[in-house]
Amino acid sequence: MDSFAALRPRRKTRVVNVGGVAIGGDNPIRVQTMTNTDTLDIEATVAQIRACVKAGAELVRLTTPTPKHAQALGPIREALLKEEIVVPLIADVHFLPAAAFEALKWADKVRLNPGNLFDGKIFRELTFDDASYAKEIERIEESLLPFIAAVKASGKALRIGCNHGSLSDRVLSRYGDTPLGIVESTMEYLRIFKKHDFHDIIVALKASNPLIMIEANRLLIATMDQEGMDYPIHLGVTEAGNGEEGRAKSTLGIGTLLMEGIGDTIRVSLTEDPVKEIPTCYGILQATHRRITRTEFISCPSCGRTLFDIEPVTNLIKERMGHLKGLHIAIMGCIVNGLGEMADADYGYVGGAHGQVSLYRKKTLVKRGVPEKEAVDELISLIKSDGKWVDVKV
Template identity: 35%
Template sequence: MDLFNYSRRETSVVQIGGVPMGGNHPIRIQSMTNTSTMDTEASVEQAKRIVDAGGEYVRLTTQGIKEAENLKDININLRRDGYMVPLVADVHFNPKVADVAAQYAEKVRINPGNYVDPARTFKKLEYTDEEYSLELLKIRERFIPFLAICKENYTAIRIGVNHGSLSDRIMSRYGDTPEGMVESCMEFLRICVEQHFMNVVISIKASNTVVMVRTVRLLAAAMDKENMNFPLHLGVTEAGDGEDGRIKSALGIGALLADGLGDTIRVSLSEEPEAEIPVARKLVNYIKQRQNHLYIPGIQADNFNYLSPERRRTKAVGNIGGDNLPVVISARMGEEKEIHPQFKPDYIYTGIHIPHTERQEGIQYVFDGDEWKGEPNTWPAFNLEHLELIESSQATIKFLFTPYPLLSEKITSILRNHPEIVVISQTILPNRVGEHRALVHNLMTEGLENPIVFFQHYSENEAENLQIKSAADMGALIMDGFYDGIFLLNQGNIQPEIVDSVAFGILQAGRIRTSKTEYISCPGCGRTLFNLQSTIARVKAATSHLKGLKIGIMGCIVNGPGEMADADYGYVGAGRGKVSLYKGKECIEKNIPEEEAVDKLIALIKANGDYFPANQ
């Protein structure tokens, strides 16, 4: 794979109704209904809204045989009204349901974690090699007849692995790891290949973007080793809503799309399903702009491991690089001086010198090198026209703006002799990721340990567009271990404090710097038996000031306990109008009435000493 030049991974074509996926077909967009699949009218109307928004596949939960059978009526009603969208049945726990659904849906999703294996219970089980082989035989015996039904009905399947629902069998041998997720998928793929069933799509998801990206990278490599080229479905599970959901989804999905991985995507927002489609479309369209871009002559550094990257080694310059958290540099080029107290940048670049009276406390300022006067908490920035100035400057922190194509031997020599220089990587190419990567790999090859801040320049007038584009541009760089700092400059009609919020949101979505409460919330589906959106709003209203706390808000048990494995607290649907509360992996209280559950969650947080008033 070429790290620096964009091209899509070559995959086989999967026929899903009248909308094929993979090969040279466009990256497809999809969503999932949150209606009861037994409510034909509601499901049909919501599916129509998804299609009208631009969705190309619609998935519905089929928790039982009656729901699977009702797909027939939903399909008939949609086609009667001229909607030919392929339907995807989402099956968990009961393989018999998958057998029925394959007769009425164009694609059936099965979850290897609970298709035959018992659902994840967090029990530590031990398997001998013989016992493990017998369990694999059980999968074969149940899975092969299902493939025969799919062949007969021309039904595609999706093997959908979720981090939150790995089986105890996989957990016992591989632990809660990307390698375990990959093997869970490969066990089923090998049977498909053996049975000559190639109408297969794969997804391998997590709410943790780092786990999600690394696992898909590993899966693509594992398939390559075994000469498989199945198309990939991408998504970040339980991404949340609002700004957080958009940034987390764009960062995780965008990191993979940037490397040509992905043939269909679903942006999982805790909002109405049709709201997911425009976000997904913007993300795909933005990545498509990289097609046929100007060639980037990058060379991969020998010590870089794409499948298991570590943070690039740098020498700290002030609070930048080394073991420090990545910094946020913000721009205040005009009169905009408002700074959000929760998202206060580490540095503010103004270019021109500004007097003490106009500076914010607790922030360091960056002025152009010829404007810098050597005052405390101020630092000079230089471009390539002022290399003599940067060498003669006595500042202990210096910033140098440079694009990769101009990274000459002279500049690398200056960087080697001046470890106090922080490189600000800039680019104007459509493939920003490729050019930023090329610069970092050049420095790694040269053995240079100067920290790098990525300068990302936009001209957006809508916050959502900035969230999607900037997160997509930073995703692969963060996952590669290149994260000493981020510098977002937007010259459109968006307030600087909102731009700062996006920058901090990107770092949090990439799991490298926490600035607020993190919510792991699912988008809801027909299994959700309470009002998810209003619940999320109530939980956020009570806890959004608890910086660093992770709270899971999950509609049901399919992925709930698993995806919340690294959450501090969890709120999980247990039945109609009933909720169970978790502390970590442990269920503390079951079947609480929904109207009492939020108050009891707050009480649980307080009882464990993790709550403090909002004004502290």
């Protein structure tokens, strides 16, 4: 797609099928979110999933703290299918193994958190030597064996999702509160599943601090590569907050790793309606050039030289031309930096004299002195005459 040196090749991962949506390999980087309704409230949960899917969510995770919550995925899916909404449902399990077993019956993917499934956290300092720690790993393996058999028989996928905030006392005592702790907590599970020949796994390491999240993921990739694991990676900065803060943290954490070729699916976790997470996900994918889903816009910040009211014009152009996937459109206040900055653009809308606009195809001026009121329509006509226009899908 891009030949920029800044964008490293995407890491080769295996393809994991989650309810008909393929994750990893050369598949598009998937966008997911999580409901914040009570999963037992079927109507509210279905309404939220409907809205998220409409906004572009390709997978939806729901919290399933108990087997009863896991069972609720049955009627939720049924209601969605009645409306012809087909979307993979992921059960989010913590603490209760029984919920994980039940979730295998109803979900397309089950998330396990190694920090709290067969381990606990009450901030105890534990002491281990190598032998006693190895015994702990054996204990976890034994505990996991029935689940491994069940997940294999189910044909469902698994997410090993480790959060910085939920590392067990065992891991904290051995590795400290560090990215290494997050990685080892995950690797312990991955090694066990690999040993027992189960590989339909997606891995997620999250932290609320994007710097820790970035470092943990880099270390995870290095460790997985050393051990011959190619599981797809889900990226997210957990508890990122809301508003600009949440979006900035998420963009830093997810965007940095995407640029390095890491990441097969993403979620932006905001303290907001989950529907609002989706545009940010697509924005990060577009900005990193990992998944182009709409028009690429370049617009100047405007200054004293600006020859038209650039903000409303930019909004209008984005509204009317934002669906032209892959096309680059530049909106520039004047010619000073305009031509240089828009060198990569397919079309340019540039302030000429007051109240007049110049339209460019690539670097070539094709219309000069277009009255401002007509310029947006003229730009659309130009795109149409080049055969690059598509109508918005209704």
